[in-house]
Amino acid sequence: MSAGYLEATARQRVARFFDAGSVHEWLGPSARVTSPHLAALGMPAAFDDGVATGRATLAGRPVYFAAQEPEFMGGAVGEVHGAKLTGVLLRAARDRPDGVVLLLDTGGVRLHEANAGLVAIAEIQRAVFEARLAGVPVVAVCAGSNGCYGGIGIVARGCDRIVMTEEGRLSVSGPEVIEAHRGVEEFDARDRALVWRTMGGKHRYLLGEADALVEDRFEALREAVVPYLGHARPLDLDSVRAEHEALGRRLARFGEAPDSLDIWSALGVADPARVPMLEPGPFVEMAAPLRERADA
Amino acid sequence: MRDVLALCDALFPAGHDARLEGGRVVGTGRTRDTEVAVVGTHAHAAIGADLAFALAGDVLAIMEDHPGRPILMLVDTQGQNLSRRDEMLGNPGYLAHLAKCFEVARRRGHRILALVYGEAVSGGFLALGMTADEAYATPDAQVRVMALPAMSRITQIPVERLEELCRTSPIFGPGAQNYEKLGCLEAVWHGDLAEALAAALARPARGDRRRSLGAERGGRLAANDVVERLLREP
Numbered sequence: 331m332s333a334g335y336l337e338a339t340a341r342q343r344v345a346r347f348f349d350a351g352s353v354h355e356w357l358g359p360s361a362r363v364t365s366p367h368l369a370a371l372g373m374p375a376a377f378d379d380g381v382a383t384g385r386a387t388l389a390g391r392p393v394y395f396a397a398q399e400p401e402f403m404g405g406a407v408g409e410v411h412g413a414k415l416t417g418v419l420l421r422a423a424r425d426r427p428d429g430v431v432l433l434l435d436t437g438g439v440r441l442h443e444a445n446a447g448l449v450a451i452a453e454i455q456r457a458v459f460e461a462r463l464a465g466v467p468v469v470a471v472c473a474g475s476n477g478c479y480g481g482i483g484i485v486a487r488g489c490d491r492i493v494m495t496e497e498g499r500l501s502v503s504g505p506e507v508i509e510a511h512r513g514v515e516e517f518d519a520r521d522r523a524l525v526w527r528t529m530g531g532k533h534r535y536l537l538g539e540a541d542a543l544v545e546d547r548f549e550a551l552r553e554a555v556v557p558y559l560g561h562a563r564p565l566d567l568d569s570v571r572a573e574h575e576a577l578g579r580r581l582a583r584f585g586e587a588p589d590s591l592d593i594w595s596a597l598g599v600a601d602p603a604r605v606p607m608l609e610p611g612p613f614v615e616m617a618a619p620l621r622e623r624a625d626a
Numbered sequence: 627m628r629d630v631l632a633l634c635d636a637l638f639p640a641g642h643d644a645r646l647e648g649g650r651v652v653g654t655g656r657t658r659d660t661e662v663a664v665v666g667t668h669a670h671a672a673i674g675a676d677l678a679f680a681l682a683g684d685v686l687a688i689m690e691d692h693p694g695r696p697i698l699m700l701v702d703t704q705g706q707n708l709s710r711r712d713e714m715l716g717n718p719g720y721l722a723h724l725a726k727c728f729e730v731a732r733r734r735g736h737r738i739l740a741l742v743y744g745e746a747v748s749g750g751f752l753a754l755g756m757t758a759d760e761a762y763a764t765p766d767a768q769v770r771v772m773a774l775p776a777m778s779r780i781t782q783i784p785v786e787r788l789e790e791l792c793r794t795s796p797i798f799g800p801g802a803q804n805y806e807k808l809g810c811l812e813a814v815w816h817g818d819l820a821e822a823l824a825a826a827l828a829r830p831a832r833g834d835r836r837r838s839l840g841a842e843r844g845g846r847l848a849a850n851d852v853v854e855r856l857l858r859e860p
Contacts, residue, residue: 356859357852366848367797371783383856409797413837413849417856424857439748441781444771446797446846448748449810449836452756453849456834459729481752487722501713502706502721502749510776511708528714539716567689567734570727574686577679577723580715585676590714624719 334546335473336497340382340399343433346548348386348395355384356421357414365408367443376402379410383418388431389556394422397433398474405476406440412450419457423464429559430461430468432489437504438480451481458488459565467491467562469555473498473546477529480504487539490563493554494531494540496610501529523606527590532605532613536594537584538576538622545610563625576624583622597621628743628764630668630700636819637698637741638662649677651700652684657824663688666700666754673750674707678720681754685727689734696737696827697728701755702744721753728757732831739826741815742767742802759831760812762822763802769811770800796845809840 335343344353357363359377368375380402385394396418398405407415415432422430439447461468470486470493472478477499478486484502486492494500505519505528518524527533535543541558544550563569584593594602597620608616630651634644638655644664645653649671655662665684671677688697706717732738740758742751746769755761763769771777777798778785792799796807805811812835815822837853840846 356856361855363852363855367795370791370795409846410848410852413852414856416837416849417853420853421857439771441771441777442783444777444798445769445804445808445810446849448751448771449756449805449808449840449846450849452752452810453834453836455725455752455757456729459726463729463733481749483718484721484725484749484752487718488725500718502717503708503713508708508710508713512710517710528710533714534716537716539719565726565730565733567686567730570682570723570730571686573723573726574679574682577675577682577720581675581679584715587714593714624716 335548335551336475336495336546339401340397340433344382344386344395344397347433347552348388349390352387353384354386355382357383363410365410365443367408367446371442373442379408379414380405381411381414383414385427388552388559391428391559393429393431393559394418394427395431395433398435400435400475403440405436405474406438407436407447407450407482408440408443409446409450411440412447412454416450416453416457419454419461419468422466423460426464426466430466431555432468432470433474434470434472434478434482434486435474435476436478436480436482437476438482448481451485455485455488458485462490462562462565465562467558467560469493469558471551471555472500473551477501477504491541491558492539493542493544493551494534495544495546496531497546498531499525499529500534500539526606533590536597536617536621537580538624543610543614573624576622580622630702630743633700633743634664637823639820648680650680650684655698657820657827659824660827661695662827663692663695663697664700665697667703668744670702670704670745672704672707673721673753674709674712675715675717675720678724678753682724682727685724685731689731689736694735696739697731698823699738699740699754699758701740701742701746701751703747703750703754704745705747705751706749721749724753725757732759737827737831742769744768747771756810760826761810762826763805763811763814765802765814765816767802768800769802769805774798807843807845809836809838809843809846
């Protein structure tokens with residue numbers, strides 16, 4: 331087992347992210363809650379439909395969690411998978427733990443369950459708001475190998491906070507989808523450097539789309555999430571007004587920028603070309619005073 | 627495809643001042659009982675950062691200038707704008723911001739309905755349409771995740787097989803009827819649009835009933851059961 335979060339399975343992540351021995355799963359594999367649609371297609375099912383859900387403690391505080399399994403259909407959201415996420419969030423709205431931690435790792439809708447997957451994501455989105463409006467902070471961790479794409483990218487930004495690693499990616503349309511629709515001139519999906527600087531954690535942190543950027547280590551991710559527990563951010567007219575102002579400022583400042591490097595330069599990053607080479611610690615030290623914010 | 631201003635004529639026979647601004651449609655319509663704020667898109671507009679931001683501005687203006695006024699989203703979107711620029715600028719944040727504005731409006735007492743009259747696709751539909759208390763559609767509305775040929779390429783399921791599956795399952799095929807069966811659409815409006823709108827506005831919001839509707843209608847049998855079971859787990 332490697333030391334990092336990136337390559338770990340959902341259950342390895344849950345076991346190592348939360349306090350040792352504190353994890354209790356709801357509808358775990360023994361419940362055999364599987365996808366009826368994959369079965370109808372004659373495809374292999376997973377006994378948890380690719381997401382672990384339950385409760386645990388984090389630094390001693392009660393939290394609810396969901397962790398998408400990166401190896402099962404790319405973490406994609408089907409009907410049952412989505413319902414488990416919705417269930418955790420609605421349960422949090424009811425019981426009010428100190429937070430919900432979503433370990434997201436997904437390409438978005440599971441196309442084998444197309445329409446049902448899309449509706450499921452809409453229900454997750456609504457349930458995130460239910461939890462938040464009940465005063466429960468919802469924290470999204472986007473640090474997985476599949477990234478955080480499609481409708482779940484939108485869901486993540488509906489949460490209170492997003493914690494990322496450099497390797498995590500957050501976007502609605504992924505590189506391959508953009509290339510397939512608009513051509514390789516629009517987006518060369520094989521250009522990994524372009525993918526990282528357009529959708530990766532460092533750019534998202536500089537832009538204000540992510541709240542924290544840490545290295546790919548469980549301890550670092552835990553330490554980033556813990557301070558957010560028990561502190562729900564408001565979701566009201568003042569908060570959406572403030573966000574509106576910030577997102578308008580972002581469009582005004584960077585709307586014409588041809589590349590992320592130009593955005594970083596406009597933010598005052600002294601040597602934008604070096605950003606990908608910086609370790610997370612020195613990067614955050616450099617970026618924190620310069621970065622845009624979506625919440626201020 | 628319907629012309630959106632003609633659609634507004636049909637929805638608001640007592641009058642409206644809906645107008646087009648870029649990809650948006652904005653204005654106010656009058657039903658027999660009330661004034662309704664209209665916010666939406668036309669010409670299959672792709673929703674990128676700029677359009678999502680402008681739509682959010684429309685919702686904020688409704689909350690500020692007309693507290694409590696019902697909102698009708700008119701939905702015709704081919705989905706999120708598929709471009710490097712929009713993703714570089716943070717399209718998740720812009721689409722989520724639009725969704726948050728509708729959520730805040732809902733909590734402040736605005737009744738929020740959506741009518742899909744053109745296309746409704748993926749990320750665009752998540753931010754505009756599925757964020758309503760209830761979504762409705764005209765019978766010719768095209769609601770989908772993606773077209774079958776593209777779905778076939780990605781899933782490696784032959785198109786012929788997908789077409790066959792569409793005949794027995796609402797989960798693959800496009801169309802308002804499928805999304806009604808899944809509970810995503812409260813109903814398809816076949817008759818008089820003004821009557822249907824007034825009747826929908828007269829009913830109170832009832833929370834997110836989509837998964838229970840999907841179960842009742844037989845289109846989505848697992849979701850409601852899984853949520854209920856998870857809520858009861860020890």
